[in-house]
Amino acid sequence: MTTVTSSDEAVLRPPALPHRWTRARVAGYFLVGLWLAFFIGLAIYLYGAWNIGLIETYGPKYWSGLKTTLTLVAISFLLGMIISIPVAIAGLSKNRFARRLSGGYVYFFRGTPLLAQVFLIYYGLGSFRPQLQDLGLWGFFRDAWSCAILAFTLNTAAYQAVILRGAIKSVSTGQWEAASALGLSKRVTFWKIILPQALIVALRPYGNELILLLKGSAIVAIITIYDLMGETRRAYAQTFDFQTYLWAAVIYFVIVELIRNLWDWIERRLTRHLIR
Amino acid sequence: MEYYARLLSFGEGGWGTSIAHGVLITISLALATLPFGLLIGFLVALGQQSKERSVRLAAGIYTTVFRGLPELLTMFLIYFGAQIGLEKLVAILGIDARIEINSFAAGMLALGVVFSSYASEVFLSAFRAIPAGQYEAGYAIGLSNRLTMRKIILPQLTRIALPGLANLWMVLLKDTSFISVIGLADIMRQTGIAARVTKEAFLFYGIACLLYLALAIISSFFIIRIENWAYQSQNMGKGRA
Numbered sequence A: 001m002t003t004v005t006s007s008d009e010a011v012l013r014p015p016a017l018p019h020r021w022t023r024a025r026v027a028g029y030f031l032v033g034l035w036l037a038f039f040i041g042l043a044i045y046l047y048g049a050w051n052i053g054l055i056e057t058y059g060p061k062y063w064s065g066l067k068t069t070l071t072l073v074a075i076s077f078l079l080g081m082i083i084s085i086p087v088a089i090a091g092l093s094k095n096r097f098a099r100r101l102s103g104g105y106v107y108f109f110r111g112t113p114l115l116a117q118v119f120l121i122y123y124g125l126g127s128f129r130p131q132l133q134d135l136g137l138w139g140f141f142r143d144a145w146s147c148a149i150l151a152f153t154l155n156t157a158a159y160q161a162v163i164l165r166g167a168i169k170s171v172s173t174g175q176w177e178a179a180s181a182l183g184l185s186k187r188v189t190f191w192k193i194i195l196p197q198a199l200i201v202a203l204r205p206y207g208n209e210l211i212l213l214l215k216g217s218a219i220v221a222i223i224t225i226y227d228l229m230g231e232t233r234r235a236y237a238q239t240f241d242f243q244t245y246l247w248a249a250v251i252y253f254v255i256v257e258l259i260r261n262l263w264d265w266i267e268r269r270l271t272r273h274l275i276r
Numbered sequence B: 001m002e003y004y005a006r007l008l009s010f011g012e013g014g015w016g017t018s019i020a021h022g023v024l025i026t027i028s029l030a031l032a033t034l035p036f037g038l039l040i041g042f043l044v045a046l047g048q049q050s051k052e053r054s055v056r057l058a059a060g061i062y063t064t065v066f067r068g069l070p071e072l073l074t075m076f077l078i079y080f081g082a083q084i085g086l087e088k089l090v091a092i093l094g095i096d097a098r099i100e101i102n103s104f105a106a107g108m109l110a111l112g113v114v115f116s117s118y119a120s121e122v123f124l125s126a127f128r129a130i131p132a133g134q135y136e137a138g139y140a141i142g143l144s145n146r147l148t149m150r151k152i153i154l155p156q157l158t159r160i161a162l163p164g165l166a167n168l169w170m171v172l173l174k175d176t177s178f179i180s181v182i183g184l185a186d187i188m189r190q191t192g193i194a195a196r197v198t199k200e201a202f203l204f205y206g207i208a209c210l211l212y213l214a215l216a217i218i219s220s221f222f223i224i225r226i227e228n229w230a231y232q233s234q235n236m237g238k239g240r241a
Helices: A002-012 A023-048 A052-092 A096-111 A114-122 A124-135 A138-142 A144-170 A173-181 A186-223 A228-239 A243-270 B002-007 B016-048 B053-068 B071-092 B103-129 B132-140 B145-182 B187-198 B201-231
Strands: none
Touching: A023 A243, A023 B053, A052 A096, A052 A144, A052 A186, A052 A228, A052 A243, A096 A144, A096 B145, A096 B201, A114 A124, A114 A144, A114 A186, A114 B145, A114 B187, A114 B201, A124 A138, A124 B201, A138 A144, A144 A186, A173 A186, A186 A228, A186 A243, A186 B071, A228 A243, A228 B071, A243 B053, A243 B071, B016 B053, B016 B103, B016 B145, B016 B187, B016 B201, B053 B103, B071 B103, B071 B145, B103 B145, B132 B145, B145 B187, B145 B201, B187 B201
C-alpha cells in the first residue's frame, strides 16, 4: 500500500521548472549580443564616418558599378542558360563521344577557379593576337567587358548544364514511356513533358547558381572593369577610407538577400500544385 | 618547343621552381583552412539546431552574412578591416604603430568563415537525416550526451555529410585563388608574374588551370579513399555501391 502511494506521488509530482538560465541560453544571449554589438558598431561607424562630399562623389559611381554588375550577371546567366541546354543534352546522349565532350567541358570549367578562366581568356588569348587579328576577332578579345562576359557565360553554362542534367535525370523514365505510348515525338516529349517537371527540380539550384555568379562577378574588378567591386577598390585607393568596403558589403548583401527571397517566392508560387 | 621547355624548367631562367612554390602555398592554405572551417561549421550547425532560440538566431546570422558576401570582398574586409581594427585597438592603448596583417592568416580566416558557413548547412542537413531514435537509443543504454554524439551520431553524420563536404573542399581549393589579390604568392600570382615577365600569358595561365585541375583530380582520389573508409562498417570490405 505504501509503495503504491509513493509511486503515485512520483508520477503525480509536477515536472521540475525548466532551468531559466541554462548554459545554452547564456551562450546564445551572449552570441546574439555580440552580433548586435557588431551591427550597432557598424551603424555607428558608418554614421560617424558619414561624409556628404564622399557620398556625393562616390554614390553615383557605386550606382553605375552596381548596374554594371547586374548587367554582367544577367547577360551571362541567360547566355549560359542557352549554352547549357546542348551541353546537358550531350551529357545525356547515348553517343559516347558527345558524352565525353560534354563531360570534359564541364570538368574543366568546374575544376578551375573562375579567376584563372577570366585571366586565361582576357590575358591568355592576347598571346594569339596576330591570329585573332587575321580572323577579325581581336576587337572582341581586346575588350575586357566582352572577355568577362565570355568567361562568365562559359563558366555558368558548365554549372547550369550539371543542374539541368541532374534535373532531367530526376524525371522518371515512366514519363518518357507514357509520352511515347501516347504517340508523342521525342522532341515534344522533351519540351512539353520532361522539361517542365525537370525545371521545378532545378529551380533551387538555379537560384543558388545565380547567387554564386553574382558573388563571383566581383572578380572582374581585377581585369579593370568598374563593376561594384571595381568602383569600391577605386574609391578605397583614392580615399583610404574603410567605409568604402563596408558600403560595398552592405550593397552586395542586400542584393543577395533580395534574390534569395525573390527565389523563395517564385518557388512557392510555382510549386503550389504540389502541396497537398 | 625547346623554348617552352626552358621556360617551365626548374633551373636557370625557368619558372618551375616559383610555380611549384605557388602550388605549395595553395595546398597549405587550403589544408590549413580545412580543420578550422570544419570545426566552426560543425559548431554553427549544432547552434542552428539548438533548442535555445537565441543560439539558433546567432548561428543563422552567421551563415546568412557570410554566404551573402562575395568571397573576394570578405577577403578585403578581413585583410584591411583587421589591420585598421587592430591599429585602432593599439591606439587606444596609447601605442601608435602600423600593423601589417599576415596575408596567409587573413586568407585563412576569410576562407575559413566562408567555408564554415557553407559547411554548417551540409552538417545541418546531415543532422536532420539522422532519426531521433538514434539519440534515444544512445540515452536508453545509458550513454551521456557527449558519448552519444561521439559514438553514435558522428560516425553516421560523417557518412551523410561526406559528399557535401567533398564538394566544399573543391570550392575551397578554387577559392584559394582569391588570396593572390592580397599579395600571397599562390599558383595564380606566381603564374601571373611569369606571364607578365615572359609575355607568354596563355601558356602560364593555361598551366595555372591545369594545376588546379590536377589538384582536383588528386583530391577526388583521396575523397574516394575517405569514403571507402567511412563506409567500411556498412559493407565489410565489399566494394561500395
